[in-house]
Amino acid sequence: AQTVTQSQPEMSVQEAETVTLSCTYDTSESDYYLFWYKQPPSRQMILVIRQEAYKQQNATENRFSVNFQKAAKSFSLKISDSQLGDAAMYFCAYRSVNTGNQFYFGTGTSLTVIP
Amino acid sequence: DAGITQSPRHKVTETGTPVTLRCHQTENHRYMYWYRQDPGHGLRLIHYSYGVKDTDKGEVSDGYSVSRSKTEDFLLTLESATSSQTSVYFCAISGGFGKRGDTEAFFGQGTRLTVV
Numbered sequence: 001a002q003t004v005t006q007s008q009p010e011m012s013v014q015e016a017e018t019v020t021l022s023c024t025y026d027t028s029e030s031d032y033y034l035f036w037y038k039q040p041p042s043r044q045m046i047l048v049i050r051q052e053a054y055k056q057q058n059a060t061e062n063r064f065s066v067n068f069q070k071a072a073k074s075f076s077l078k079i080s081d082s083q084l085g086d087a088a089m090y091f092c093a094y095r096s097v098n099t100g101n102q103f104y105f106g107t108g109t110s111l112t113v114i115p
Numbered sequence: 116d117a118g119i120t121q122s123p124r125h126k127v128t129e130t131g132t133p134v135t136l137r138c139h140q141t142e143n144h145r146y147m148y149w150y151r152q153d154p155g156h157g158l159r160l161i162h163y164s165y166g167v168k169d170t171d172k173g174e175v176s177d178g179y180s181v182s183r184s185k186t187e188d189f190l191l192t193l194e195s196a197t198s199s200q201t202s203v204y205f206c207a208i209s210g211g212f213g214k215r216g217d218t219e220a221f222f223g224q225g226t227r228l229t230v231v
Contacts, residue, residue: 006157033218045205045222052218091157095218101146101165101209102173103220107157 002027004094006106013082014114020067021077021109023092033095034068036077039108040088048090051075079111087113118142121206121223128230134193136226138206140186146209147189148220149173149181151202158205164189196230203227 003026013019025034036048051059051068059066063083067076079086092106118141128134138147146165150158150173160173162181170181178200180192193200207220 009155035219043203043225045207045220047219047221050219093220095209095220102160102163103148103207103209104160105150105158107155 002029002032002094002096002104004092004104004106006090006092006109008109009107010110010112012112012114013079013086015082015084017082018078018080019082019111021079021090021092021111023075023077023106025073025075025092025094025104027073027094027096029096029098031097033097034066034075035093035095035103036064036066036075037091037093037105038086038088039091040085045091049077082113084113084115087111119206119208119221119223121204121226123226124224125227126229128196128228130197130230131195134196134228136191136204136206136228138189138191138208138223140189140208142208142210142221143186144208144210144221145186147183148207148209149179149189149191150205150207151175151200152205152225153202161191161204193228196228198230201228201230 032053034051038046049061063080089108094104120139148163149161159175164170164183204226206223209220
C-alpha cells in the first residue's frame with residue numbers, strides 16, 4: 001500500500017507571511033493524483049489544491065501553490081500571505097489510479113496563524 | 116457543496132451494542148469510502164465501495180462491516196462496539212478520472228461516535 005508522510009505535526013506562521021508544509025509519499029505507480037485538504041475546527045474537509053502526477057507544472061490556486069517533485073516523491077504546500085482563516089489541520093492525500101482508487105492520507109499538520 | 120450527508124452526527128453507545136452509520140449521496144458518484152479519524156493517525160480507510168454491492172476492506176476493517184444496496188447509500192456497521200472504536204467517522208465519495216471535479220474526494224460532515 002502507498003504511504004503518505006507528513007513530518008511536521010505542528011507549524012506556525014505570522015499573519016501575511018509565507019509557510020511551507022511538507023509531504024512525501026511512497027509509491028511504485030507512475031500515474032496518480034495528489035491533494036491537500038484543509039480541516040478547520042468545524043471538522044469539514046475542504047479541498048485546497050490538486051495535482052495530477054502526469055503534469056509537470058505545479059498547481060496553483062490563489063495563495064496556495066505546490067512544489068511537486070515526482071522523482072523525489074515530494075509534494076509540499078506553500079501558503080502565501082497567510083491569513084487567520086488559514087489556521088487549520090492540513091492533510092496531504094494520494095489517490096491511486098490502480099489500487100482500487102483508494103485515497104491515502106498523511107497524519108496531518110496543524111497550522112497556527114499568529115496575528 | 117457536494118451532496119453528501121452522514122447520519123447521525125453524534126452518537127453515544129454502550130460497549131457490545133451494534134451501531135450503524137449512514138452515508139447518503141446525491142451526486143451519483145461511483146466510489147464511496149468510510150474513514151476514521153484519530154489524533155496522530157490522520158484518516159484511515161475502513162472500507163470502500165466501487166459500485167452497488169461491490170465493497171472491499173481498507174487498512175482498519177476489523178470489527179466493521181459495510182453494505183451498499185443502492186448507489187446513493189453506504190452503511191457502516193459496528194457489529195459489537197468497543198471503546199477502541201470511539202472516533203470521528205467520515206464518509207467520502209468520488210467519481211472516476213474524467214473531468215475536473217471527479218478526481219477528488221468529497222467528504223461528509225463526520226460522525227462523532229463515543230463508545231462507553
